[in-house]
Amino acid sequence: MKDLMRIKCLISQDIETLLNQQIKKEAHSSSLYLSMSSWCDQNGFDFSADYFAKQSEEERMHQLKLFKYVLDMGGNAISPEVNGIKTDFAGFREVFEDALEAEIAITQSFKNIYAKCQNEQDFVTMEFLNWFLKEQREEEYKARRALELFEVIGEEGTGRWEIDKHVNKITYSEQ
Amino acid sequence: MEKACININELINVFSTKQGSIYQSDKLNCFFVDFGGKFARYNCLSLRKLKKVVEDIDIDALLLNTHKADFELVTFNGCEHIYLLNACEIVALKELLQGTFTMFKLNHLISDCLHRLVV
Numbered sequence A: 001m002k003d004l005m006r007i008k009c010l011i012s013q014d015i016e017t018l019l020n021q022q023i024k025k026e027a028h029s030s031s032l033y034l035s036m037s038s039w040c041d042q043n044g045f046d047f048s049a050d051y052f053a054k055q056s057e058e059e060r061m062h063q064l065k066l067f068k069y070v071l072d073m074g075g076n077a078i079s080p081e082v083n084g085i086k087t088d089f090a091g092f093r094e095v096f097e098d099a100l101e102a103e104i105a106i107t108q109s110f111k112n113i114y115a116k117c118q119n120e121q122d123f124v125t126m127e128f129l130n131w132f133l134k135e136q137r138e139e140e141y142k143a144r145r146a147l148e149l150f151e152v153i154g155e156e157g158t159g160r161w162e163i164d165k166h167v168n169k170i171t172y173s174e175q
Numbered sequence B: 001m002e003k004a005c006i007n008i009n010e011l012i013n014v015f016s017t018k019q020g021s022i023y024q025s026d027k028l029n030c031f032f033v034d035f036g037g038k039f040a041r042y043n044c045l046s047l048r049k050l051k052k053v054v055e056d057i058d059i060d061a062l063l064l065n066t067h068k069a070d071f072e073l074v075t076f077n078g079c080e081h082i083y084l085l086n087a088c089e090i091v092a093l094k095e096l097l098q099g100t101f102t103m104f105k106l107n108h109l110i111s112d113c114l115h116r117l118v119v
């Protein structure tokens, strides 16, 4: 008997489902960052608004990267519905706390997919995911550094204004 | 009817239950679902879609909702076939499809071991 399903598709249905869930999560992240950008803009934090707008674009790119992979492997990539995006934040600091929390959740999610791949010996998808694992290193670093500005600079006086100015300058280099 | 143009002897029985059977044709690279009085042809993609559609039906809601008929239309875009099924039949079709996909998995493992390992 021919292995018809395998001929059509490199990834298993379980992996396909997980990747589609990840596509949705990246879309959610993208929308959330855009929402944060809006809040920052409205409250006068222009640099942070830019920072989050850029993050939003990056998340969209992650989404499309996963989307293309699922299709290239012969799977069914599903354009996700995104809802329940938080639009109001208690304060400037909360925005950054939420951002870090979201990135941690994404890292965990990739770890889970990786574990499943390992279980199935899907080395092809594991190799594909390596890019994302490395990306998460940078994403978490940047989110954590941004939050640390609140400790280093402090929110009193012109503190928030100072923090806002520094957010955009955070970069990550491996060396 | 599809039945008339395919040689039943060339079909491989992938999985059967009391309610139905699913066959594979290596010649036509497709599947035949014998269920609910229908003998319907599917390709890989549409069979996967059928499984998903059936698995997504909320059977509890179907039984508990008194404002709705106890039947559910099972089909999807691009599918030539429509099933009108009650809750029991949906469970039966689900069982048939899940059994079939388990056999696909098994066949995949066997194919890997027998034909794909370069010694």
Ligand SMILES: [Fe+2]
Binding pocket: A026, A029, A058, A059, A062, A106
């Ligand atoms: Fe991402």
Ligand SMILES: [Fe+2]
Binding pocket: A029, A059, A103, A106, A139
């Ligand atoms: Fe991210």
